[in-house]
């Protein structure tokens with residue numbers, strides 16, 4: 001299992017299983033289910049469309065369009081698929097609720113992580129101070145060139161921070177840092193957020209990178225679930 005997934009240490013000692021897959025898997029539900037040793041029906045991935053929509057999954061497990069999923073069910077695993085975008089996993093250690101968020105620049109600038117935390121608070125009485133977060137491998141500030149309008153939109157949603165820089169005439173943005181800033185502005189303690197230091201574009205042998213592949217490529221998954 002070790003070469004196939006990256007396990008974020010932030011959830012160590014808690015009743016939760018969480019990991020980010022690498023290229024050694026293709027990110028298909030049946031592969032994830034096999035690693036977890038559960039039926040495929042116990043793994044839920046939404047139909048992602050770069051929206052700002054978060055959904056709560058309980059017993060109705062029909063695939064729905066969303067870019068964030070929340071559940072309080074035990075022994076049930078939720079996730080998102082990415083190939084440069086940022087996968088974010090959340091765990092409320094008090095109310096026993098988990099979330100998985102797909103945050104590209106559009107989702108980040110539409111505050112999808114903040115909206116997911118707000119939905120956990122409204123529906124499960126989550127206090128942001130009880131949330132642990134893992135931000136998985138994605139394209140980083142070393143490689144992610146964007147237009148200035150992206151910098152503006154992400155800053156508006158996430159708050160001021162040192163997550164972008166200029167590269168000659170161009171701008172580079174570090175979306176994992178922007179999402180950490182967004183979580184901190186939502187009340188999650190900084191020290192409860194783990195950030196992968198890997199860049200998918202710098203490591204194309206290990207991760208799928210949409211930009212490195214110039215389009216068509218596979219997807220890796222960020223998966224989380226509460227274990228019995």
Ligand SMILES: [Zn+2]
Nearest residue numbers: 142143199202
């Ligand atoms: Zn890079």
